[in-house]
Amino acid sequence: RERKDRLVESLLGRASPVEAKYLVKIMIGEMRTGFQEGLMELAVSRAFSTPLELVQKASMLTGDIGEVAYLLKEHGEAALSKLGLRLMRPLKPMLAQMAESPREAIEEHGGETAFEYKLDGARIQIHKVGEKVKVFSRRLTDVTDSLPEIVQAVREGVKAHEAVLEGEVIAVGRDGHPLPFQHLMRRFRRVYEIEKMLREIPVKLYLFDLLYVDGESLIDEPYLERRNRLSRVVEGIPLTEQLVTGNPAEAERFFRKALEEGHEGLMAKRLDSPYKPGVRGKHWLKIKEPLEPLDLVITAAEYGYGRRHGWLSDYYLAARDEETGEFLVVGKTFKGLTDQEIIEMTERLKRLAIMEEGNRVVVKPEIVVEVAYNEIQKSPKYKCGMALRFARITRIRDDKSPEEVDTIQKVRKIYEKQFEKKARL
DNA sequence: CCTGTCTGCCCC
């Protein structure tokens, strides 16, 4: 630590003021140069005079642009064209776009589609070669050691020597009902005391895709074929509940049933779609439903960074305690307002300012907003012990006074109601 | 050893 301090001190001492400014920006991660993987693929393509499409395809398959560059340098373009799906090396997961309703998904997919329950857990990709099993997270981290019972289930239930499968892990209660997402996270990337938590929080695997089986890549096969092959290759591991239909009313009932059983919603998968690693397209759609909206009051705000510099763009949202009259924070959001609305909100909040401390401005509780969210979580962070998950502003309620915002008692009631569908620890 | 704070090609 002391050595670090001295090094930084001497570095800054030798820098000019402008140099010092950018050195500090680099050190605290505020350069915002916006150089992400898309640009890196373009750079690799140009550097080795290789077609961009080839680089992108290789990047999808390996999930590692660094490795693509290495392969090109060492073995040239031919190595990339030969590249296929490789066992024990994860590929990037295919991603979904949002849809508003089952009906919209049916229309988007040309009259008929496959709906699957969307479970509120963590996406995993499983590679199996004989008794050897590896489990990868969505960002391709190896999480095998955290999930011994999943590994065991795959060894026993996947009737193929080699396989690459995808599924969702969720935490389940004693009755088999899903536990809230936050309990799963106590297991998911755990390294220590795995055995102890194994008993406290059981996890369960639901499979939904098969990308490779015994020497054969299935990623270019249509969804229905992959799903059929999956159902034939596993025994004793559940697949996500599925319904193929073009009937909007039937699809809507399936959606309600998924929600009623405590799940997040539905996925809709185009029947003839190949598996496109790393692509967020319309072949897969996700359909969720927010809980009933809350009217909350803004009690504080923070200045934004980057393109939101100088604007109060992040808002503390509070409900009223009907016993004490106090406003209690239940979450924070920066989502839902347009740039223009943020500018106007900044002006209004500045006029209501009571106190400034650092980046935060505490304001007189006066501005009421309607807020959508997907779950109420148990929170160690807020005094009321609850927090909104995925909170976003849906409307500014200038017709409502702060006395009329929803109460903390109502928030607690909605929190409790979630356990009619979900299990409790 | 215990506690508080910060970080994560983190999970959502």
Place this chain on the structure above:
DNA sequence: ATTCTGC
């Protein structure tokens, strides 16, 4: 994760 914006 969700949302808005610029291309």
Place this chain on the structure above:
DNA sequence: GCAGAATGGGCAGACAGG
């Protein structure tokens, strides 16, 4: 239509300090 920017809650783990 798409990528990019801006940032939420919560968790385990790493690290600093006492």
